Amino acid sequence: MRILVLGGGWFLGPAVVAGAVARDWEVTTFTRGRSGRVTPGATAVHGDRERPGDLARLAEEHGPWDAVIDTSASALSSRDVLAGARALEPVANRYVYVSTVAVYEGWPTAPLSPDSAVWEGLAGTDQELEQPPAGASGINPVYGRRKAATERAVVDTFGLARTSLLRPGVLLGPGEYVGRLPWWLDRARRGGRILAPGDPSRSIQPVDVRDGAVFALDQALRVGHQVHNLAAPTGRETMGGLLQACVDTTGSNGTLVWVQDDVLLRHGLRQWTELPLWWPHPGTSAIDTSSASQAGFVSRPLTETVTDTWAWLRDGNRPVPHRRWAKHGLDPEKESAVLAGMSY
Numbered sequence: 334m335r336i337l338v339l340g341g342g343w344f345l346g347p348a349v350v351a352g353a354v355a356r357d358w359e360v361t362t363f364t365r366g367r368s369g370r371v372t373p374g375a376t377a378v379h380g381d382r383e384r385p386g387d388l389a390r391l392a393e394e395h396g397p398w399d400a401v402i403d404t405s406a407s408a409l410s411s412r413d414v415l416a417g418a419r420a421l422e423p424v425a426n427r428y429v430y431v432s433t434v435a436v437y438e439g440w441p442t443a444p445l446s447p448d449s450a451v452w453e454g455l456a457g458t459d460q461e462l463e464q465p466p467a468g469a470s471g472i473n474p475v476y477g478r479r480k481a482a483t484e485r486a487v488v489d490t491f492g493l494a495r496t497s498l499l500r501p502g503v504l505l506g507p508g509e510y511v512g513r514l515p516w517w518l519d520r521a522r523r524g525g526r527i528l529a530p531g532d533p534s535r536s537i538q539p540v541d542v543r544d545g546a547v548f549a550l551d552q553a554l555r556v557g558h559q560v561h562n563l564a565a566p567t568g569r570e571t572m573g574g575l576l577q578a579c580v581d582t583t584g585s586n587g588t589l590v591w592v593q594d595d596v597l598l599r600h601g602l603r604q605w606t607e608l609p610l611w612w613p614h615p616g617t618s619a620i621d622t623s624s625a626s627q628a629g630f631v632s633r634p635l636t637e638t639v640t641d642t643w644a645w646l647r648d649g650n651r652p653v654p655h656r657r658w659a660k661h662g663l664d665p666e667k668e669s670a671v672l673a674g675m676s677y
């Protein structure tokens with residue numbers, strides 16, 4: 334099996350490459366060569382997806398492949414994804430596209446299945462860049478609209494029968510550069526009274542990056558059109574379970590102090606980022622993953638993800654520096670002020 338990984342250097346990409354190499358597959362990676370590190374065992378080719386000529390050169394000099402696994406389109410326009418797909422279509426049998434649950438109009442307020450409505454917009458135009466209407470949650474859906482248009486770029490080019498669209502919720506695990514689980518682990522390690530958001534029994538659905546990678550590789554072998562949400566099974570994991578696992582894993586002397594949503598909102602705490610994974614919207618924890626399970630997706634227990642991420646950090650590993658990291662986490666003074674019941 335010969336695969337092309339568009340990406341490969343930050344988080345999901347290395348897990349995909351490592352998994353493919355472990356299967357004795359031949360792997361080519363394509364990145365700009367600016368950041369991150371490509372896992373040994375792959376042939377690393379450098380170029381920029383925003384320059385169509387670079388992908389044409391990649392296709393000509395390094396193809397053909399049995400499948401493309403695309404993990405690097407998080408910031409690309411559908412125009413660029415379309416141009417890239419057109420360059421690769423003659424030299425690749427299948428395209429596995431890593432998208433996101435943000436493509437659904439209902440995210441994060443409504444329960445989601447693969448049949449839920451997806452943001453509209455033609456691929457390859459700049460429609461997705463127009464000022465979008467706010468979603469039902471009031472959240473600006475610019476990322477979701479862009480990813481929906483890039484999904485369409487892939488399907489329009491490779492056709493339904495040769496495409497897999499994978500829509501993860503939140504990915505956690507060793508290598509995470511966004512700063513969600515690393516922040517909670519560090520907060521637990523510092524101990525003391527730890528502000529824990531909302532209700533400990535609230536369901537959350539993060540998925541381990543390594544499980545996402547295994548499934549992406551399996552999808553490279555599939556035929557027919559596949560569309561799957563990737564998340565932990567509904568109702569299995571909770572916010573309380575996550576935070577207790579962080580306390581236990583780090584050997585912390587910390588105490589979780591649960592503070593209700595309305596108090597946090599009154600204090601103006603930023604949902605989702607200031608307290609990572611805290612989002613009171615019901616849709617955040619109502620992602621239907623049954624189609625993925627039926628197709629063989631296995632999501633390991635969150636405690637294992639927590640333990641392994643802590644071990645990875647304790648071994649001195651650090652994720653690739655990324656602008657999203659700085660947006661995550663709560664200032665200690667603000668945490669103390671909220672816990673003391675004062676306004677900040």
Ligand SMILES: NC(=O)c1ccc[n+]([C@@H]2O[C@H](COP(=O)([O-])OP(=O)(O)OC[C@H]3O[C@@H](n4cnc5c(N)ncnc54)[C@H](OP(=O)(O)O)[C@@H]3O)[C@@H](O)[C@H]2O)c1
Pocket residue numbers: 339340341342343344345346347363364365366367368369380381382383403404405406407431432433434500501502503504505511
């Ligand atoms: N993290 C989450 O919770 C989450 C949730 C839902 C969906 N997702 C999706 O999962 C995927 C993220 O995977 P990842 O960031 O971990 O992937 P990755 O493949 O590990 O990292 C992205 C790679 O893309 C390369 N790259 C960036 N811009 C490029 C360009 N213009 N041309 C060529 N290469 C480029 C980067 O290297 P260089 O800088 O060297 O080019 C880097 O190696 C995205 O599609 C994202 O939408 C993530």
